[in-house]
Amino acid sequence: xxxxxxxxxxxxxxxxxxxxxxxxxxxxxxxxxxxxxxxxxxxxxxxxxxxxxxxxxxxxxxxxxxxxxxxxxxxxxxxxxxxxxxxxxxxxxxxxxxxxxxxxxxxxxxxxxxxxxxxxxxxxxxxxxxxxxxxxxxxxxxxxxxxxxxxxxxxxxxxxxxxxxxxxxxxxxxxxxxxxxxxxxxxxxxxxxxxxxxxxxxxxxxxxxxxxxxxxxxxxxxxxxxxxxxxxxxxxxxxxxxxxxxxxxxxxxxxxxxxxxxxxxxxxxxxxxxxxxxxxxxxxxxxxxxxxxxxxxxxxxxxxxxxxxxxxxxxxxxxxxxxxxxxxxxxxxxxxxxxxxxxxxxxxxxxxxxxxxxxxxxxxxxxxxxxxxxxxxxxxxxxxxxxxxxxxxxxxxxxxxxxxxxxxxxxxxxxxxxxxx
Ligand SMILES: [Zn+2]
Numbered sequence: 001x002x003x004x005x006x007x008x009x010x011x012x013x014x015x016x017x018x019x020x021x022x023x024x025x026x027x028x029x030x031x032x033x034x035x036x037x038x039x040x041x042x043x044x045x046x047x048x049x050x051x052x053x054x055x056x057x058x059x060x061x062x063x064x065x066x067x068x069x070x071x072x073x074x075x076x077x078x079x080x081x082x083x084x085x086x087x088x089x090x091x092x093x094x095x096x097x098x099x100x101x102x103x104x105x106x107x108x109x110x111x112x113x114x115x116x117x118x119x120x121x122x123x124x125x126x127x128x129x130x131x132x133x134x135x136x137x138x139x140x141x142x143x144x145x146x147x148x149x150x151x152x153x154x155x156x157x158x159x160x161x162x163x164x165x166x167x168x169x170x171x172x173x174x175x176x177x178x179x180x181x182x183x184x185x186x187x188x189x190x191x192x193x194x195x196x197x198x199x200x201x202x203x204x205x206x207x208x209x210x211x212x213x214x215x216x217x218x219x220x221x222x223x224x225x226x227x228x229x230x231x232x233x234x235x236x237x238x239x240x241x242x243x244x245x246x247x248x249x250x251x252x253x254x255x256x257x258x259x260x261x262x263x264x265x266x267x268x269x270x271x272x273x274x275x276x277x278x279x280x281x282x283x284x285x286x287x288x289x290x291x292x293x294x295x296x297x298x299x300x301x302x303x304x305x306x307x308x309x310x311x312x313x314x315x316x317x318x319x320x321x322x323x324x325x326x327x328x329x330x331x332x333x334x335x336x337x338x339x340x341x342x343x344x345x346x347x348x349x350x351x352x353x354x355x356x357x358x359x360x361x362x363x364x365x366x367x368x369x370x371x372x373x374x375x376x377x378x379x380x381x382x383x384x385x386x387x388x389x390x391x392x393x394x395x396x397x398x399x400x401x402x403x404x405x406x407x408x409x410x411x412x413x414x415x416x417x418x419x420x421x
Contacts, residue, residue: 007409008107012100020092028089028396033127034167041084059184060177061143064124070116076191078420081123087132091398093198099124101196105413116420141374146183193375199386200393210404211361212386213350218300219339225332232291244326247290260313271301302339302365340373346383353414359407
């Protein structure tokens with residue numbers, strides 16, 4: 001196919017610079033969802049898309065659709081994008097890389113005189129960083145597809161305490177339309193969705209491979225409010241056999257569950273297991289045996305059986321430790337999320353594009369959640385490309401080499417041209 005399809009990397013580099021300059025907070029990058037930082041980022045990107053001659057239109061929730069029309073707009077469109085919000089004091093690449101890659105690809109197609117049959121829409125999505133702003137799953141992308149449950153609009157932003165609907169209205173958008181399920185995109189009108197994103201982990205950097213093709217986004221089983229109940233007593237006066245020490249019981253559980261993960265890891269199973277909180281209760285104090293301990297557990301994998309294996313061990317350990325240490329575990333409510341596989345056709349198309357271009361790649365699961373989940377769950381064939389990056393993510397030291405971004409964006413561009421031709 002066309003060898004003159006080269007992404008407009010100067011455009012992306014310029015936009016990364018402007019975004020950094022305009023949303024730097026003195027320590028890192030802050031682009032608040034439905035706040036000043038995200039508003040600035042959307043304005044920067046919209047102005048550039050206008051200059052490229054794209055059809056630029058925000059939807060009811062403020063997602064920005066930037067479309068290069070094809071020769072037959074009745075066909076389902078190809079959508080490329082990611083989010084423009086960031087965590088507080090985060091990095092410049094998480095999210096923005098996917099939007100700028102889309103613009104660089106479309107600009108490159110324009111320059112090469114490439115005429116697509118299908119529309120190609122670059123989308124800048126709102127409010128993806130749920131851990132930082134609105135603690136609900138992908139409100140921007142779900143609103144873009146008309147699949148956001150109305151109750152999600154009542155979710156409160158963690159810093160302001162005000163609802164998503166309030167913040168959306170304040171930015172000039174239409175929460176009532178979103179609540180009614182109105183959207184500019186319909187799942188059946190999208191041929192495929194592709195999201196380029198920095199990896200956020202060390203795998204590609206360690207393997208010295210620039211690009212990852214994502215196999216799926218993990219499912220999880222999580223405990224948010226688990227407890228161990230023992231007995232408070234005098235730390236000097238209570239001999240070992242009379243103790244019901246909740247903290248040591250929890251420490252044993254954590255250590256032995258970690259051993260379980262190590263066994264699975266050594267057997268080549270792909271999962272992560274994290275005790276996010278391990279704590280004694282506020283009543284704990286010096287000279288007291290801890291009578292209560294609390295924990296949160298987060299186990300994730302793209303393979304549900306691997307998550308289940310950890311929980312099977314957890315339940316066996318709980319019974320054993322209860323019997324031996326005289327404590328009681330209360331695991332509380334468990335939150336279960338199914339994994340989201342990336343579409344086989346999209347994965348295969350990306351692999352073909354990378355092979356044709358001679359870009360080294362590996363297939364890998366995602367660590368975190370991404371807007372691609374919302375598209376996949378709506379029935380849109382979805383895929384993700386990871387770009388090698390350094391220093392993780394959600395911090396000011398997040399880094400990505402221009403040549404790695406260029407390699408991944410070339411793959412994205414070739415895939416999109418093939419899809420839209
Ligand atoms: Zn992100």
